[in-house]
Amino acid sequence: MDWGNFSQWGHRAADWAAEYHRTLRDRPVRPALEPGKVRDAIADSPPEAAESMEEIFRDFEDIIVPGMTHWQHPRFFAYFPANAAPISVVAEYLVSSMAAQCMLWQTSPAATELEGKVLDWLRQGLGLPEGFSGVIQDSASSATLAAVLTMRERALNWQGNKQGLSDAGRLRIYCSAEVHTSIDRAIWVSGIGEENLVRIPVTGPNRGLDIEGLQAAIELDRAEGFIPAGFIASVGGTSAGASDDLEAALAVAKAEGLYTHVDAAWAGSAMICPEFRHYWQGVEMADSVVFNPHKWLGAQFDCSAHFVADPESLVKTLAIQPEYLKTQGADGIINYSEWSIPLGRRFRALKLWFLLRGHGMDGLRTMIRNHVTWAVKVHDAIAAMPAMEIVTAPMLSLFTFRLVPTSMKGDDEAALDALNMRLIEAINNDGRIYLTQTKIDGKFVIRFQTGTWTMEEQDADMAISVIAELADSLLQAEG
Ligand code: PLP
Numbered sequence: 001m002d003w004g005n006f007s008q009w010g011h012r013a014a015d016w017a018a019e020y021h022r023t024l025r026d027r028p029v030r031p032a033l034e035p036g037k038v039r040d041a042i043a044d045s046p047p048e049a050a051e052s053m054e055e056i057f058r059d060f061e062d063i064i065v066p067g068m069t070h071w072q073h074p075r076f077f078a079y080f081p082a083n084a085a086p087i088s089v090v091a092e093y094l095v096s097s098m099a100a101q102c103m104l105w106q107t108s109p110a111a112t113e114l115e116g117k118v119l120d121w122l123r124q125g126l127g128l129p130e131g132f133s134g135v136i137q138d139s140a141s142s143a144t145l146a147a148v149l150t151m152r153e154r155a156l157n158w159q160g161n162k163q164g165l166s167d168a169g170r171l172r173i174y175c176s177a178e179v180h181t182s183i184d185r186a187i188w189v190s191g192i193g194e195e196n197l198v199r200i201p202v203t204g205p206n207r208g209l210d211i212e213g214l215q216a217a218i219e220l221d222r223a224e225g226f227i228p229a230g231f232i233a234s235v236g237g238t239s240a241g242a243s244d245d246l247e248a249a250l251a252v253a254k255a256e257g258l259y260t261h262v263d264a265a266w267a268g269s270a271m272i273c274p275e276f277r278h279y280w281q282g283v284e285m286a287d288s289v290v291f292n293p294h295k296w297l298g299a300q301f302d303c304s305a306h307f308v309a310d311p312e313s314l315v316k317t318l319a320i321q322p323e324y325l326k327t328q329g330a331d332g333i334i335n336y337s338e339w340s341i342p343l344g345r346r347f348r349a350l351k352l353w354f355l356l357r358g359h360g361m362d363g364l365r366t367m368i369r370n371h372v373t374w375a376v377k378v379h380d381a382i383a384a385m386p387a388m389e390i391v392t393a394p395m396l397s398l399f400t401f402r403l404v405p406t407s408m409k410g411d412d413e414a415a416l417d418a419l420n421m422r423l424i425e426a427i428n429n430d431g432r433i434y435l436t437q438t439k440i441d442g443k444f445v446i447r448f449q450t451g452t453w454t455m456e457e458q459d460a461d462m463a464i465s466v467i468a469e470l471a472d473s474l475l476q477a478e479g
Pocket of ligand 1: 080138139140141142180182236237238263264265266292304
């Protein structure tokens with residue numbers, strides 16, 4: 001294949017994509033597949049002679065597609081969504097066709113300038129105050145790592161990159177017990193070390209960290225000679241939407257001179273709706289905030305929006321300028337590779353620009369509001385089922401529940417865990433919906449979240465009937 005017949009195959013791919021999405025609702029969300037089946041269907045060595053596009057495309061349809069879990073399926077209620085709005089898919093296609101490296105302004109002037117603009121559109125959409133500057137990172141994990149490195153460098157008077165950590169004293173970073181594992185990874189990779197990540201227990205219905213516990217931990221560490229360096233807040237934790245009281249927690253952290261980062265990877269998208277902003281009230285005090293438009297908002301993966309109050313600290317931490325990367329004579333330009341860990345950068349701003357223009361903030365707000373309404377509908381129906389227990393109430397569109405039949409009330413938790421494992425297995429093997437599990441206070445529970453781009457109310461209704469039907473069958477089968 002070459003550019004001569006690209007148009008033919010581009011059309012074929014577009015037709016395939018449209019048909020795939022038209023029929024997605026009729027497919028199982030997750031394939032019933034034996035591990036190794038796809039691997040066995042693929043040749044063990046690369047072909048010596050070129051194969052025809054016809055053959056390659058046929059194998060894609062016959063081998064690959066049946067082996068995929070369908071993340072864009074309207075009844076994908078597992079993990080968090082990874083929405084790819086059709087308009088963002090088109091933008092990605094254009095980006096792939098230009099295939100520019102967007103590391104410096106001069107390697108991609110339009111991409112750089114558009115990135116600054118659309119991140120400012122997003123800042124306004126989220127209600128973040130002026131003064132926050134944005135950059136697109138590949139993932140929230142990278143944004144958090146960049147923030148943790150900034151915490152480290154700032155606490156070490158910007159000497160850590162040069163001198164290493166051997167004689168640095170022990171830095172401490174604080175967070176709640178419910179943060180995502182990307183925080184652990186950032187602590188490992190930064191060299192700060194897991195033992196120096198201080199996890200404060202959570203309290204209350206929002207599962208936010210205990211504020212007095214945070215204050216006490218910082219004071220104790222100082223008294224013992226540690227160096228408190230940073231605080232990472234959670235808004236919309238992965239298990240059950242755990243959200244810290246930002247106003248109180250950031251006030252403590254700032255008064256203690258810590259660099260602060262807010263992980264709102266999933267829930268951040270909902271902050272385009274003013275009525276949900278109470279979940280991150282006080283966010284304007286943060287030094288760094290990340291959320292993923294590639295989760296709920298519809299900007300195809302990958303696209304992580306990272307806002308910082310003082311870009312200078314980030315740039316002082318990450319910028320490196322060998323002669324071959326120096327740009328001459330253009331004062332005031334931004335080279336976004338100095339704001340992120342990888343040097344090479346894709347043109348990610350285009351899909352955001354297309355998305356925000358093609359749907360408008362209002363269209364995106366309607367989608368988020370519908371998802372929250374339908375999650376509450378499913379929650380209310382499950383709460384009304386006599387054998388079900390709601391474990392955590394809806395945080396936006398996420399809640400958790402478990403099966404606790406009357407006959408098993410008072411049974412040990414291990415038996416209930418095993419029962420709920422059997423229930424989620426039955427639900428996912430059935431294929432009509434897809435859910436995942438988590439642990440809440442040591443109990444095995446089932447997570448339910450709504451959020452896929454094409455979800456409709458009928459999909460919420462289907463979820464209610466599948467859960468009721470399969471829980472009933474399980475209880476009957478087990479007597
Ligand atoms: N933070 C939270 C709360 C998440 O739920 C996730 C992923 O689901 C992440 C961070 C990591 O996001 P990414 O895959 O963009 O690194």
